[in-house]
Amino acid sequence: MPEKPTLDGLEDRWARVWADEGTYAFDRSATREQVFSVDTPPPTVSGSLHVGHVFSYTHTDIVARFQRMRGKKVFYPMGWDDNGLPTERRVQNYYGVRCEPSLPYDPDFTPPEKPGKQQIAVSRRNFVELCETLTAEDEKAFEALWRRNGLSVDWSHGYQTIDARARAISQRAFLRNVERGQAYVSMAPTLWDVTFRTAVAQAELEDREHTGAWHRIAYHQGERSDGGSHGAQDVFIETTRPELIPACIALVAHPDDERYRALFGTTVRSPLFDVEIPVLAHPAAEMERGAGIAMCCTFGDLTDVQWWRELDLPNRTVINRDGRLLRDVPEWITSEQGRKRYEEIAGATVHTAKERIVAMLQETGELDGDVRPVTRPVKFYEKGDKPLEIVSSRQWYIRNGGREATMRDEMIARGQELQWHPEYMRHRYEDWVRGLNGDWLVSRQRFFGVPVPVWYRLDDEGEVRPDQVLTPTDDALPVDPSTDVPPGFTAEQRDVPGGFTGDPDILDTWATSSLTPQIAGMWTVDDDLFSRVFPMDLRPQAHDIIRTWLFSTVLRSHLEHDALPWAHAALSGWILDPDRKKMSKSKGNVVTPMGLLEEYGSDAVRYWAAGGRPGVDTAFDRGQMKVGRRLAMKLLNASKFILGVGVPAGEPDLSAVSTPLDRALLARLTEVVQKATAALEGYDYAVALELTEQFFWFFCDDYLELVKSRAYGEFDEAGRDSARATLAAALRVLQRLFAPVLPFVAEEVWSWWQEGSVHRAPWPDIHELATSAEVDPQVLTIASDVIGGIRRAKSEQKLSIRTEVESLSVQAAPAALEALREALSDVRAAGRVRDVELVVSPDGELVTTVGGPTA
RNA sequence: GGGCGCGUAGCUCAGCGGAAGAGCACCGGCCUUACAAGCCGUCGGUCGCAGGUUCGAAUCCUGCCGCGCCCA
Incomplete structure (x- = not known):
């Protein structure tokens, strides 16, 4: 035990010991029932580290540490997500290369020292190799952070989402899906x-407000020559996408719409291009929207796709994958005038084509009235900045x-089977x-x-x-x-x-990420391991990717294993900056986590993280880190003090606990153990910490002060031994209760007097503090209240806490006085009280009167 | 527009049917043989608003208002 305990340097020291001794190594001889397995979210290594990582990963670690102490064999691997666009971009920029799958693999390729202006095309295999080289560096930074943060990960179980094993498993699962x-x-x-x-999936879409304009356009009934002014026989539609007129395949109105009923089954001819178009009925047409009759094109929006499919219409796509119109005049435009007009827009971007079409419509008089601006939601790729085609x-x-x-x-049934934290x-x-x-x-x-x-x-x-x-x-x-x-x-x-x-x-990328339980558990690679860890116990993740990562993982497991991938999903919240905005790199409000770990100590930062309840967004709060640091410091000092008083070695002997005050203390601590354990079982680490912390400060400020003299041996031997046995038993429990949240300081203080790692010690049991005799909890409360009263009196008179009190009068109910008598010598010693008078209070209310304190 | 969550002390939050709580901050004290990076004490709130249910509502119900997230 050091002379002057300090938090500095604990992280490095204990992280090294844990690594050397394999403290967190997975015992793969364990059966599935003995295992607690975690489907750790693989961080995107190309992204920068930020404090949100520390926040949410700490939550998982607290749970993992708790389960380990409860005797579970914890399977807690770490993966790295280096598949996808962020890594692709980073590799491109870092090395000045681009991926060209048609090229053959060049085993001797080395990237230039500095990226040149022209990107060098390399094969996919070369590109993946460069990615693996680069991300290996990023992973080192992450691993260093995680180790310092105290994650109890077994670093021998890891994967990268682009490595050969992940690729094989991803392809295998896909091929099995194909087969079935x-x-x-x-x-x-x-x-x-x-x-x-690229094509975009539903999960990657977002609606954004986009400005457009309504154009009222004439379609013509009956035989007509090219273009020309409109007449009484016209049908007007309203569209925001006039450039799609050449892709028009039908006009569609609601079957109940009286205005258009007569037209159903007839055809009209399109403006400018003079293509014959059927007028059809479909319930998806909205009577109130625009003119009530819509131009169905291939494809303006998802309703068009629905009509195209359900009304069995031809495909007349005119927009290419590069966002430009077809360069050749489509075959369905047959009139000479129409073909000439199409040439005006051939190869143009959507934007340009729209301008030209509108100009032509104005020229022919087929555009009716003014264009009316409108803002409406349009589908975008979440990473893109142009509307989707x-x-x-x-x-x-x-x-x-x-x-x-x-x-x-x-799939809904699977969701119901899964246990969600929080439930909502x-x-x-x-x-x-x-x-x-x-x-x-x-x-x-x-x-x-x-x-x-x-x-x-x-x-x-x-x-x-x-x-x-x-x-x-x-x-x-x-x-x-x-x-x-x-x-x-x-x-x-x-x-x-x-x-x-x-x-x-x-x-x-989600097609691979959706298999993280299989990848981490080595499905089809090491089936023995897989059978011991799958289905997993816990998927921790952020709540914004429920629709993507969580759903797709449940789906793949459902298809492949006909089972849930895990029993529990714990959703962490986000970190908000002091302005209640989500902290993110793009906003430039990110705090680097390593700096925080160094400034406050890892335990202190973990303490702050532990206050964030599952699913709740949490404010970034240095104040909480300071509090956490104080708590860690207090645990050092309290441990040092108790061990300095002299406590029996080995398992505390509770038969020595003979004093009612001590028994009451242990009973109260038992209650804390019981409640904290229940909270942790329900993934509520914040409640567990709060209970433990509250007890701990009470223990230090009241109980320790009360028994100090007795523990020093100033009274009789039995009382001394009782106090020491109680202190030892309580300390052993408290150090373990704090271990999941404050792993470094807990390990430090544990090492001063116990064998082995606190993180492999058994979680406190509610029976381990049981004493045989009857317990009166009131002994503790009244002793604490009276000592508080004495302090208040001294504080009000601005006297030193050491000031001797000549006389103390306590009024209370008879039972309370009876209880106080049991602890009176401790109270008198702690309050430096000479004479005590106990008076039965008529109303049962506690009144403490301090008389004649002398300075 | 729909779903979900949240509005409690200056700040961060707990409490979720039986006398409004904690920590931080503020203020006032105390060198006390574990800890001054400590300790003690004080101050501080129509629990978003309006109705309703109940003997009793911060807590349950309804409707508003505000904030956030997810989805249209």
């Missing part, structure tokens, strides 16, 4: 980001219940599942990521046959179809008629 018909390829209208040139393309989907009611019900987060999941409107689009037209592990046959004309999918053998995984060859083919047959072609796409 749970994943399928389809040529379908797809929401498309023209900037990123809808294009037709070949894509892979995984069934998620979005198109099948039975499966949707199954369940709604987010259910709302999401109920709102699904299609299957999960998993293919992305990006270059960096886990490749879609399939090839397609090419027919004799060299056309791709999406209906003839070629898959790899299982032992070949992971594969890259852009360089690897499907079974039964040779490299020479690539991209030649009668041969094959590789699927150029990659899988959505």
